[in-house]
Amino acid sequence: MEAVGWDKISPHLAYALAKVYGFKLGKRYVVPGHVVERFLDGTLPLEAVHEEARKRARGRKWRRVTD
16 A cells, blocks of 8 residues: 655644544544545545544634534
8 A cells, every 4th residue: 555645745634634534543543444445536525534634723622513
């Protein structure tokens, strides 16, 4: 599997991807391999990830919005 570097993804987007699609292992977030493959293929729906990245870039804490 190909490693995803900062040339392909920003730090804010990487963190948001981990918060939305990953899980926490100790103090670190882990993104499953199938999620990374779908991200690299361009088949992963990224609306929630982009929203999370925008919140993080603006310095807001992550809050889940429920309707």
